[in-house]
Amino acid sequence: MKIISQYTQLNPKLYHQQAAQPLTGAQAGHFNQALAEELQWSEQEQQQWVKYCSGQKSFADFPSLAMVYAGHQFGQWAGQLGDGRGLLVAQLQDRHGKTVDLHLKGAGKTPYSRMGDGRAVLRSVIREYLAGHALNALGVPSSNAIGFTTSTQAIQREKIESGAMLLRTADSHIRLGHFEWINQYAPELLADFVEHCIQWHYPECLDEEQPVLAFAEHVICRTAKMIALWQLHGFAHGVMNTDNLNITGSTLDFGPFGFMERFRPNWINNHSDHHGRYTYQQQPSVAHWNLWVWINNLIPLAQASEKEKFKQDLSNCLAQFEPTFLExxxxxxxxxxxxxxxxxxxxxxxxxxxxxxxxxxxxxxxxxxxxxxxxxxxxxxxxxxxxxxxxxxxxxxxxxxxxxxxxxxxxxxxxNPRYILRNHMAQTAIQAAEAGDFSELDRLFKLLTQPYTHQPDLEHAADLAPLASDQAEISVSCSS
Structure with missing residues (x-):
């Protein structure tokens, strides 16, 4: 692995350094070897994947850290948030020279855990593991995962469940909510933070006459394209808070997501979404609203005499969302x-x-x-x-x-994919895994690797259709 330490170049106010807290009795869940090879893991590192994916082994030359950010949740200002159960444990270079974040989910309490215990449970880890894999195979920009581990440690949710950890990858964990936190709590950091964001993720903007405006337009257009792909594949994220969208236009933070089965645009797949804010049909307008909140956090970068013009220029950038999405x-x-x-x-x-x-x-x-x-x-x-x-x-x-x-x-x-991750498919794999059998999960992982290819030797009849009308749909919550 080639470690790249970017985020630690930022002001320490933006993160808290701490080690992961391993779970008791960590055990192998599933390993994405193809992704590990893409990230240039050596054979020895691949052999030790369980230790990396359970927090027992850290990455040399990178101090693991929890990010702080803020956000609007369900349209309301939620104040300070942050990595409450995850750590950025490394940034490394893949075989194409791109920097990729490694984020360990379920790694224990951080200063941003609020009332949480800092842990993740097996069912939520499996859903995220399969969802990221499925979206990447469909060609939708998304986080992914190298692997996950289960454990003998009991975690209290609605019931006692097995603790688990997921080693997630993403091209960036910098969220729209990072800018909200900076403007609210550390405005003096904004200019330097934006400059680093441009250098790391949109270096082509540095050659523009107004790099910040070019940066804003790139983020807006990438997000619009991502949402269009969600809609085309019938994917509903379920919890599109401003802290769950990042600046690279890739899908992040799976909670109560779902791939739509019967075509119901107003389907609520998050049972906490009582007003249907994050339904499938609302996703384009919610993304536009989130980006509107975000560009308002760039306004302080303008000189006082140019503020009104800068506001209009940012508004013109946001106006690119709709035509980009529609095209x-x-x-x-x-x-x-x-x-x-x-x-x-x-x-x-x-x-x-x-x-x-x-x-x-x-x-x-x-x-x-x-x-x-x-x-x-x-x-x-x-x-x-x-x-x-x-x-x-x-x-x-x-x-x-x-x-x-x-x-x-x-x-x-x-x-047109033949296979999507239907909720009942995931649930079947989860129930088997909770009983110690990961064979169904492995089958789904292989099936979803080639979603456009007919795979009669791998597919089951239940993979091809929704539940019968007399069977209740799987209800998914934010609990993890």
């Missing part, structure tokens, strides 16, 4: 549909298909696979409103009639 979403949806994105009627036709999925409560992922495989009768048989479906099919064929259909079909195969 990415529209082109992606047309690719999923096998329609040419440049045709004037393609997007409207695609939305007609989504209206059918919503009104008929059809499975989102499998309906696109059936469309891809031209299973017209199967799709039609699932519909009650046959007139609506027949109108869609007529328009769909008319748009494709004079196009390169082979190319359009090839794009469909690249944009």
């Amino acid at each position: 990415c979403y529209q082109q992606g949806l047309c690719a999923k549909m096998g329609l040419p994105h440049f045709h004037k009627d393609s997007f409207q036709c695609a939305m007609s298909f989504l209206n059918i999925l919503q009104s008929e409560q059809l499975d989102y992922t499998q309906s696109f696979i059936r469309l891809q495989e031209k299973q017209w009768q199967v799709l039609r048989d699932d519909c009650l409103n046959l007139h609506q479906f027949d109108q869609f099919v007529e328009q769909y064929h008319a748009i494709r009639q004079n196009q390169d259909q082979h190319q359009l079909d090839a794009e469909m195969k690249q944009h």
Whole structure:
């Protein structure tokens, strides 16, 4: 491993150095060898992965630390937050020369734990481990994980559960909430902090006439593209607080997430989200709101005489969110549909298909696979409103009639996964793991590694559809 110590260059007010607190009786859970190799772990380091993933062994030349930040949670100012159960244990260089954070989750209490115990439990660690892996395989920017460990240590949640640790990777753990904390508690650090953020993550902005504005626009556009990919894959994050979005536009902090099964845009996958703030359909507007909060924390960088102009310039940067999101979403949806994105009627036709999925409560992922495989009768048989479906099919064929259909079909195969991480799939793996059997988790890990490829030897029937209508959906909480 090639250790890169970036974050420790910042003012010590921004973090607290401490060692991880290993769990009692740490045991192997699952190891992502391909990712470890990507991060240039040696064979010896790979052999010791359990020690690294359980806090028993630290990384040389990097003092582990807990970050402090703040945030808005469910739209309300929550004050000081921070790494309450995780530590940044290393920053290293991957084989492409990119810097990657290693973050150990469940590593014990920190000064930012508030009322928490600093621990994570096996079920939440498994969900995050599989979700990060699934999103990366789908091509969605996301954190990932090298591995996780379980233990014999009992952790109190709604019931007694097994403690666990996850060694997470991300291109950055700098959150929008970092800027909120600095402006509230240490405003003198803002200019230096922003300068380092640009140097580390957007060095191309240094050549711009106004680097801070270029930085803001890059963060806004990357976030917009990430949200568009969430929407295209039916992914609902579940808890899009400002402290859960980072500055690189990659998915971070899985809590009550879910991949939508039946197409219900107002589906609430977080049972603590009583007003539906973080539903699937709200994600673009919430991301825009979070970024609006964020750019307001950049205003103090302007000279007093230029503050009003700087505010307007930042507002112009934020105005790029909607067109960036729409372009990415529209082109992606047309690719999923096998329609040419440049045709004037393609997007409207695609939305007609989504209206059918919503009104008929059809499975989102499998309906696109059936469309891809031209299973017209199967799709039609699932519909009650046959007139609506027949109108869609007529328009769909008319748009494709004079196009390169082979190319359009090839794009469909690249944009429509056969396999997503359905909540009941994860729950089955969790229940087996809690009983000491990690074979189902390993099967899902392999299946989700190639989500666009038909894998009849690995798939189970339950991987392909939601729970039956007479079975209650899995309720997911923030408890971890």
